[in-house]
Amino acid sequence: MADGGGERIPTVIADQVHIVYKIYGAGAGRGSATSALSRMVRRKASPAISEVHAVRGISFIAYKGEAVGLIGSNGSGKSTTLAAVAGLLPTASGSIYTDGQPSLLGVNAAMMNDLTGERNVVLGCLAMGMSYAEVREKYQGIVDFSGINERGDFVSLPMRTYSSGMAARLRFSIAAAKTHDVLLIDEALSTGDTAFQRRSEQRIKELRESAGTVFLVSHNNNSIRDTCERTIWLEAGVIRADGPTEEILAEYEKYMKDRR
Amino acid sequence: MTEYHGSADTALSSAALAERYGLAVSGRRPPLLEYTRRLWGRRHFIVAFATARLTATYTAARLGQVWQVMTPLLNAAVYYLIFGLLLGTNRGIPNFIAYLCTGVFVFQFTQSAVLSGTRSIADNLGLIRALHFPRACLPIAFTVIQLQELLFSMGVLGVIILVTGEPLTLRWLLILPILFLQSVFNAGLAMFMARIGAKTTDMAQLMPFLMRTWMYTSGVFWSVTTFTAHAPKWVADVLNANPALIFNNLMRYALMDSVSSTSLPRHVWLSSLAWSLVVGLGGYFFFWKAEEEYGRG
Numbered sequence: 001m002a003d004g005g006g007e008r009i010p011t012v013i014a015d016q017v018h019i020v021y022k023i024y025g026a027g028a029g030r031g032s033a034t035s036a037l038s039r040m041v042r043r044k045a046s047p048a049i050s051e052v053h054a055v056r057g058i059s060f061i062a063y064k065g066e067a068v069g070l071i072g073s074n075g076s077g078k079s080t081t082l083a084a085v086a087g088l089l090p091t092a093s094g095s096i097y098t099d100g101q102p103s104l105l106g107v108n109a110a111m112m113n114d115l116t117g118e119r120n121v122v123l124g125c126l127a128m129g130m131s132y133a134e135v136r137e138k139y140q141g142i143v144d145f146s147g148i149n150e151r152g153d154f155v156s157l158p159m160r161t162y163s164s165g166m167a168a169r170l171r172f173s174i175a176a177a178k179t180h181d182v183l184l185i186d187e188a189l190s191t192g193d194t195a196f197q198r199r200s201e202q203r204i205k206e207l208r209e210s211a212g213t214v215f216l217v218s219h220n221n222n223s224i225r226d227t228c229e230r231t232i233w234l235e236a237g238v239i240r241a242d243g244p245t246e247e248i249l250a251e252y253e254k255y256m257k258d259r260r
Numbered sequence: 261m262t263e264y265h266g267s268a269d270t271a272l273s274s275a276a277l278a279e280r281y282g283l284a285v286s287g288r289r290p291p292l293l294e295y296t297r298r299l300w301g302r303r304h305f306i307v308a309f310a311t312a313r314l315t316a317t318y319t320a321a322r323l324g325q326v327w328q329v330m331t332p333l334l335n336a337a338v339y340y341l342i343f344g345l346l347l348g349t350n351r352g353i354p355n356f357i358a359y360l361c362t363g364v365f366v367f368q369f370t371q372s373a374v375l376s377g378t379r380s381i382a383d384n385l386g387l388i389r390a391l392h393f394p395r396a397c398l399p400i401a402f403t404v405i406q407l408q409e410l411l412f413s414m415g416v417l418g419v420i421i422l423v424t425g426e427p428l429t430l431r432w433l434l435i436l437p438i439l440f441l442q443s444v445f446n447a448g449l450a451m452f453m454a455r456i457g458a459k460t461t462d463m464a465q466l467m468p469f470l471m472r473t474w475m476y477t478s479g480v481f482w483s484v485t486t487f488t489a490h491a492p493k494w495v496a497d498v499l500n501a502n503p504a505l506i507f508n509n510l511m512r513y514a515l516m517d518s519v520s521s522t523s524l525p526r527h528v529w530l531s532s533l534a535w536s537l538v539v540g541l542g543g544y545f546f547f548w549k550a551e552e553e554y555g556r557g
Contacts, residue, residue: 010281015274037466059274087287088389088555097278098286101392111390114316123312126305127393129298158319171390 016094019055069228102182124174146173310404332413363480377450378457388555434514448543478504
């Protein structure tokens with residue numbers, strides 16, 4: 001997919017990235033107003049802050065036209081890494097450089113659940129910086145691509161009435177309506193049905209051909225195999241392996257089998 | 261361990277490599293002018309978001325949008341019952357119902373803008389984490405929601421004022437500049453509080469108390485002049501500099517013929533302009549300074 005043999009242009013550079021989560025209110029509730037006041041007056045930190053060191057010094061370079069799979073067991077830091085590449089999480093140390101503004105598609109990235117699918121499409125497109133004319137032009141394509149109107153007029157119902165698969169499909173369709181320099185997909189496709197997965201794999205290919213870079217987090221090894229030629233394997237916040245998908249997946253599958 | 265590298269570029273440090281290909285640190289805050297340009301580009305989003313949110317507010321209630329008008333009416337009725345009939349704070353105010361309702365509605369605008377601004381980041385983490393847009397869109401959109409609610413209230417207020425015997429005068433046109441100044445002031449305050457609320461989650465719990473204190477000193481239920489007449493001059497000056505009081509008084513002056521311009525503090529237009537400029541621009545700058553930190557952690 002890269003411009004065969006010629007110069008490869010990096011789009012994402014991660015250099016010794018560490019990410020630490022600070023979690024407020026673990027255990028204790030939000031507290032009453034008086035306890036909040038006394039805490040602020042005494043300038044004491046909230047009693048329940050705990051830290052989680054989720055990513056411990058990872059480095060990689062991704063290039064234009066590349067699709068990179070991220071694999072690893074639950075809690076290995078895959079989603080955290082993507083969120084940091086998207087600029088949504090601060091790095092505790094190290095730095096991440098990107099080409100343009102990466103867009104993250106997560107499975108739990110809720111849109112506005114009390115609003116209709118239609119409103120979500122319009123608002124999502126406007127938030128991505130499209131004009132009303134562009135939204136009008138793309139609207140039907142987005143709804144058709146998501147396929148949520150296949151069984152009745154679902155797009156005029158609030159998003160909270162959607163199944164998780166339908167919501168994920170609509171979200172992906174909104175985000176994929178724009179060409180991205182760097183697109184980060186976090187499990188967002190796993191809930192869609194096979195027909196939708198085929199459509200979205202096709203769309204990912206198109207996005208890569210328009211010279212973008214795609215990152216894909218998935219627990220479905222087949223979808224990694226189908227979309228990515230390179231795979232990074234994370235385990236406990238460090239890179240365990242980084243290389244051609246077939247090799248890495250073979251190692252990974254063996255590792256998971258042994259762990260059982 | 262398998263390593264996978266591209267070309268001779270590996271010899272360069274990652275910072276040098278990033279610079280060579282024009283990559284930027286992910287999630288870095290853009291300069292103020294560029295930020296303002298992007299914010300302007302999202303103006304349709306702000307308005308569409310506010311309208312969608314406002315119509316969604318009452319969808320769960322059976323009476324639906326009727327509550328847009330009912331809520332301000334009930335508010336005014338409660339305050340009239342307590343402050344007008346039970347406590348009798350209407351001393352020396354000719355048209356107390358109109359006086360009270362104007363104060364309640366105008367202050368409510370500032371109050372709800374600030375309260376929803378404080379929560380605007382924390383309540384919309386899903387949106388913030390899903391899409392990239394200048395975060396100042398959120399507190400501004402919540403101010404726009406409150407402005408739209410106020411327009412409903414103003415309709416109700418107009419009827420109340422005419423029914424209580426005030427004439428319709430040309431002074432009503434002053435509503436427009438007053439609302440504009442107050443909206444800028446409120447947006448600034450909402451952005452200011454949004455940054456604080458995003459950092460200090462305890463703020464959302466404290467704000468209602470602070471806002472109530474502010475309300476009682478802003479001449480919503482009684483005329484501050486009955487108090488300042490006997491107080492030392494500096495106390496009167498401090499009380500009269502209160503922006504909420506200024507907007508209340510200006511709106512009363514615009515709507516009610518029985519309120520004369522002599523009852524207004526001196527330089528009232530100048531001070532309201534100063535308040536909205538300082539708070540509006542200051543709040544925007546303060547919010548922008550932490551742009552890259554919203555929605556993280």
